[in-house]
Each structure stands twice: as C-alpha cells, then as structure tokens.
Amino acid sequence: MQSLKNDIRQKIMDAGRKEFSRKGFTKASMRSIATQVGVGVGNLYHYFPSKDSLFCAVLAPITSSFYSMFDRHHGKYADALDMIREEYLFSAVSEYMNLLRGNRTLMKILFFGHKGLH
Template sequence: MQVLKEDIRGRILAVAEQQFGQKGYSKTSMREIAGAVGVGVGNIYNYFRSKDELFHEVVYPVLYAMEAMLQEHHGIR
C-alpha cells in the first residue's frame, strides 16, 4: 500500500512538533524525526529543505494563531 505524500508530510510535522517541544531545536535531529516517522532521513529532505524550514513550518502556525488571539482580545485589527 502506497502512503500518500501528504500523509508522510503530516506525520513528519507531527513528530517534529513533538520532538521540538520535548527537546528543543538544538537537541532534535532530523535522523530522530525520520526514525519516529518510519522513513529514511533523506526522505525528509524531499519535503523540507532543512531543519530550519521544518521548524518554521511547525512553529509559525502557532505564532500566527497566538497573534490573532491577542489582536482579537485587545481589539486590534
């Protein structure tokens, strides 16, 4: 059974979020993320050019959501 690319990408993001949250950026490795997802480390680079890009994809949606909540709470538009 072939796994869809979006499924793999989503799993990478979910595992990366967990790893970054538990260990922080510097102690999280692409190899550990790949192992937890069940793909080769090289395969992650088909989805994300670097650890920095992966971190950005994990963190920025949260930051944008927090910013929106703060703006709504303080009446800023």
Template structure:
C-alpha cells in the same frame, strides 16, 4: 498522490513537534524525526531542506495566529478615539489570552526558549518592536504621548509573563486565569493613570 504527500508531510511535522517538545530543538536529530515519523531520512529532505524548516512548519499555526492578530492592529481594525477600560473588555482580553496560551503552550515554549540558532531566534525582539510600533500609533490616535521606552518595557513584560506561564508545566488553568486577571487589572489601572496625564 497529493493526499499521500500531505500525509507524509504531516507525519514528519507531528513527529518533529513531539520530539521538539520532549527533547528540545537542538537535541532532536533528523534521524530521530525519521524514525518517529516512519519516513526515510532521505525522503524527509524532499519535504524540508533543513531541521529549521521543520521547526517553522511546527510553529506555523502559532506564527499565523500571532501574525493575524498583529495585522488586525496594523490595518487599523482597532482604531479608537478612546481606550476601552471596561470590565467587559478586560474579561474578553483575559479569555482571549487564556485560549491562546493554552492552545499553543508547547509551541510558545519552543518559540521563546528553544529557537536559538534558528531562523526564529530573533522572534522576541521582532515581536516587541512590532508591538512598540503599534502602541505608538494607537496612542497617537487617542492623543496621548508615552515614552517609547515604556512601550518597550510593557511589551517585554507581556512576553515575560507568557514565558513564565509556558515554562511552568504544572500550572493549572485557574491559577493562570487568576494571575493574568490580576495583571490585566493592574496594567489597566496604569494605562488609565497615564491617559489622565
């Protein structure tokens, strides 16, 4: 019975994801999700109380991945006494960003641009706040003082870059690789200069 319930839940989430991606969150109705999933509308409410709950289920893998990444920094797994500006570190970061963006491209678009009026509408600000806190702690570890506003601008810029990528549907992976590689190089040079001050 549990397998059957998981199958029904999965059908609801998959149908909702498809419709959210195609039509947007606000323009997708529960009736459409019902029709596309083959699950009677009344039964959907046995699995999800609201459409917002379904959106959260659709975005759960993305939110979990972001949460794990943030937690690894918060727990001090990346404690260092100096910043690693090596070309290899830049390549590794680029590879990680590309994998993440292309794995969750549609979900990122939903989260950043389709979550107004949902429980996730403040994600961008909450994420930036968390990044600022992590960055402050990190800079304290390496003995560098940087303006809190700069941390905020830097975190916001990264969210904007990701937003530009996910909102441009015809971008090829190679174009994204080049642009992100250039920005990582640019950003790294800036951090190196700040650390010297």
C-alpha cells in the same frame, strides 16, 4: 498519491513537534524524526529542506494566529492612545489567553523551544 504525500508530511510535522518539545531545537535530530516516521533522512529533506524549515512549519499555526491577532487589534486601534482603553486591553488579553489555552505545546516550543521541555 498526493494524499499519501500529505499524510507523510503531517507525520513528519507531528514527530517534529514531539522532538522539538522533548529536546528543543538545538538537540532535535532530523535523523530521529525520520526514524519516528519510518522514512529515510534523505526523504525527510524532500519535505523540509532544513531543521529550521520544519521548526517553522511546526510553529506556523501559532505564529500565524499571533500575526492575525496583531493585525486585527492594530488595524482596529491604529492610535496608540486607543490601545490603552479598557475595551482594547480586555479584548487583546482575552484573545491572547485563548491562544495560550488552545496551543499549550506550540506555545512552550515557541517560547522555550531552544532548550526542550522535558
């Protein structure tokens, strides 16, 4: 039973990612997402109590990656003067570019998600 619930949750998140990507946050519809998944809107709200909570869940992988990256870099280079060193700049930019390359759709939703991408 639990794996079925996890499967539905993942399907909702996948449909949400597509919906937010196509329409942006404002125009995205929980009803449309529920229809894509094949569940009732009421059931969708058992998994995600609001469109905002679904949006945050969809973006969680990229936002947590950013927080981890910032913690690593700022923990290692606590002094602002260290952060202008070439070693720090190369490391930070390389890691940021890897995040961009590996998460293009989520990055687009994060940065441009208010208006949709298509």
